[in-house]
Amino acid sequence: MSKPLRRQFDVLVVGGGPAGMAAAACAAACGCQVGIVDDNPDLGGQIWRRETTNPTSDAAQWAARLRVAGSEVLAGARVFHQPEPGILRAETAENLYELSFEKLVLATGAREGFLPFPGWTLPHVMGAGGLQALVKSGLAISGKRVVVAGSGPLLIAVAAYLRRHGAEIAMICEQAPWTSLVRFGAALLGQPQKIGQGFSLRKELSRVPFLASSWPIRAEDGEKLKAVTIRRGHAHERVFCDYLACGFHLLPNTELAALLGCRIEDEYVQVDELQQTTVPGVYCAGEPTGIGGVELSLAEGQIAGFAAAGRSENAKKLFHTRAKLNKFAKVLNRVFSPRAELKSLPQPETVVCRCEDVTYGRLRQHTSWRAAKLQTRCGMGPCQGRVCGPATQFLFDWRPDSVRPPIFPTRFENFAVTANHREPEHVEVTGGKQ
Numbered sequence: 001m002s003k004p005l006r007r008q009f010d011v012l013v014v015g016g017g018p019a020g021m022a023a024a025a026c027a028a029a030c031g032c033q034v035g036i037v038d039d040n041p042d043l044g045g046q047i048w049r050r051e052t053t054n055p056t057s058d059a060a061q062w063a064a065r066l067r068v069a070g071s072e073v074l075a076g077a078r079v080f081h082q083p084e085p086g087i088l089r090a091e092t093a094e095n096l097y098e099l100s101f102e103k104l105v106l107a108t109g110a111r112e113g114f115l116p117f118p119g120w121t122l123p124h125v126m127g128a129g130g131l132q133a134l135v136k137s138g139l140a141i142s143g144k145r146v147v148v149a150g151s152g153p154l155l156i157a158v159a160a161y162l163r164r165h166g167a168e169i170a171m172i173c174e175q176a177p178w179t180s181l182v183r184f185g186a187a188l189l190g191q192p193q194k195i196g197q198g199f200s201l202r203k204e205l206s207r208v209p210f211l212a213s214s215w216p217i218r219a220e221d222g223e224k225l226k227a228v229t230i231r232r233g234h235a236h237e238r239v240f241c242d243y244l245a246c247g248f249h250l251l252p253n254t255e256l257a258a259l260l261g262c263r264i265e266d267e268y269v270q271v272d273e274l275q276q277t278t279v280p281g282v283y284c285a286g287e288p289t290g291i292g293g294v295e296l297s298l299a300e301g302q303i304a305g306f307a308a309a310g311r312s313e314n315a316k317k318l319f320h321t322r323a324k325l326n327k328f329a330k331v332l333n334r335v336f337s338p339r340a341e342l343k344s345l346p347q348p349e350t351v352v353c354r355c356e357d358v359t360y361g362r363l364r365q366h367t368s369w370r371a372a373k374l375q376t377r378c379g380m381g382p383c384q385g386r387v388c389g390p391a392t393q394f395l396f397d398w399r400p401d402s403v404r405p406p407i408f409p410t411r412f413e414n415f416a417v418t419a420n421h422r423e424p425e426h427v428e429v430t431g432g433k434q
């Protein structure tokens with residue numbers, strides 16, 4: 001049985017994206033002993049993946065601030081359990097860690113939202129951010145024809161990134177209607193930095209068709225993707241392509257916060273003005289408190305880092321910036337929430353829980369997440385309901401009723417240490433049909 005390696009910190013930060021890096025840098029600059037843990041091999045999170053070595057990037061500047069301030073980085077380590085208050089367990093490929101802390105900052109970010117439609121589980125149909133991450137890790141995309149679809153500004157960022165790497169973008173399909181997109185454009189006017197980004201992306205994608213009120217209704221072929229049928233207004237169009245990059249906006253990663261007993265409402269971790277959750281000494285920053293983009297994650301991360309270090313006067317200086325960015329985030333989430341028509345995309349034989357191969361037809365015989373889980377094993381596979389949970393919430397208005405450790409699949413020997421320690425607690429999640 002593994003013996004845990006023990007570390008002790010004044011401030012422990014979980015998540016090494018922009019929010020976590022900012023929180024760790026600020027807390028360390030105040031003289032705290034800081035640890036930052038992330039499950040990727042490098043810091044940077046989703047947007048700054050593999051960017052921290054590009055010397056002109058914001059990512060490199062934050063990485064330098066973190067280095068100068070001094071903190072212990074535990075990369076490739078995933079936090080999976082809190083055996084008792086003030087201690088988290090994390091595992092790497094080789095080791096089990098026991099991380100003690102005085103103050104904790106949760107900066108666990110967000111993931112893409114997926115909605116099932118016929119063919120969405122075919123090879124070469126993947127999340128928009130997922131395909132981008134694969135290309136960043138070396139997948140050759142040059143010369144490949146890609147349809148980018150779903151919802152949210154991430155589609156544009158991904159399309160531009162793939163094009164820069166030689167892909168042919170057949171079209172970008174956004175489910176939101178033009179009326180909503182115009183509202184989003186108006187909100188951008190209050191964000192000068194984003195207007196500049198928007199124009200440069202628009203220029204990069206100048207000859208790529210952008211369709212509003214359109215979405216994929218079917219992806220075809222036996223072994224590998226061949227074509228996608230797009231609903232375009234009232235018409236259907238079949239588009240040949242090598243990849244479909246499809247994600248429906250972002251969803252907050254709140255499982256760890258829920259496990260720790262932090263209050264979650266309307267999908268997000270609730271925090272006070274200093275980013276403190278309802279659990280004293282536990283702060284939360286970045287996308288788990290609301291989807292709002294990198295600038296908001298950075299502002300919240302700095303506030304949380306200063307507050308955790310006991311420097312609320314420094315934190316307060318960032319309140320104005322955060323308030324402005326929060327306004328924009330509200331519009332973002334209204335505009336890109338999925339429209340009701342998308343509920344009719346799955347057919348009875350469409351797989352909804354891809355870990356356990358559970359179809360839409362089987363799920364619709366049940367009236368709650370719990371009943372479906374007990375009868376079909378939906379949500380019990382390796383993703384632990386991270387994909388099918390939000391999908392069934394959208395399709396049937398179900399809500400996962402509890403979060404249990406381990407929150408990620410864990411090596412048996414590491415969980416056995418945990419189980420020996422104490423019986424895992426059952427943590428209720430508030431709100432919604434169970």
Ligand SMILES: Cc1cc2nc3c(=O)[nH]c(=O)nc-3n(C[C@H](O)[C@H](O)[C@H](O)COP(=O)(O)OP(=O)(O)OC[C@H]3O[C@@H](n4cnc5c(N)ncnc54)[C@H](O)[C@@H]3O)c2cc1C
Nearest residue numbers: 015017018019038039045046079108109129286287293294
């Ligand atoms: C797949 C994807 C791609 C994106 N690409 C872009 C883009 O190209 N351009 C753009 O403007 N925005 C992009 N975004 C949005 C962008 O990530 C956010 O706007 C913002 O930067 C989020 O910062 P964050 O620090 O809150 O979270 P993140 O950047 O998501 O960082 C959170 C980190 O915490 C880690 N983590 C979570 N749970 C644990 C745990 N239990 N143990 C250890 N580590 C953990 C995650 O792996 C991640 O590295 C993307 C989002 C996603 C989901």
